[in-house]
Amino acid sequence: EAQVTQNPRYLITVTGKKLTVTCSQNMNHEYMSWYRQDPGLGLRQIYYSMNVEVTDKGDVPEGYKVSRKEKRNFPLILESPSPNQTSLYFCASGGRDARYTEAFFGQGTRLTVV
């Protein structure tokens, strides 16, 4: 089954404690990205990756890091989480051509930073 898998689904952590949210897709997609979704602000892109070792900043990259060492995985790293990073996070993947966009989203990770 074609899917994007995120882990964990729910996470409560404390300010400053490094964490990683994993994302894996099984469709051999080149394009992957991370979004955060906040009430009234919609989905905002954090980082995206066009292929292995190719990443770039989205609209709200501050406080986040990513890596793309393998095609299937695109982890999101919060080196020193802060309460303003409390949000619902989605990983997405899709075909390389702009026409095909990100057809597949993970189920989301609800992060709370206290």
Add this chain to the structure above:
Amino acid sequence: RKEVEQDPGPFNVPEGATVAFNCTYSNSASQSFFWYRQDCRKEPKLLMSVYSSGNEDGRFTAQLNRASQYISLLIRDSKLSDSATYLCVVNRRNSGGYQKVTFGTGTKLQVIP
């Protein structure tokens, strides 16, 4: 001005009604357009692509107007199960040649029995 703008709603419509949403985009270099559906606290799911010639999928019709830079989604014979937030998505190539994806903030639809 936001790159993609949608009326947040909510649109409250009775079952069986026809409802239409619009979405405007500001960048004329935008290349491809999509509608997504998102249920509460769930992941967005691709509903349909939007083509210049218009396209239809059952009760759903999507249209693109490049001259006025907007896309629309029409839902006929609304069902209770259509209640969701509908997200407009616009893609374009950025200066690096990579696709730049922008989501609208969504329009909430509530279909009432």
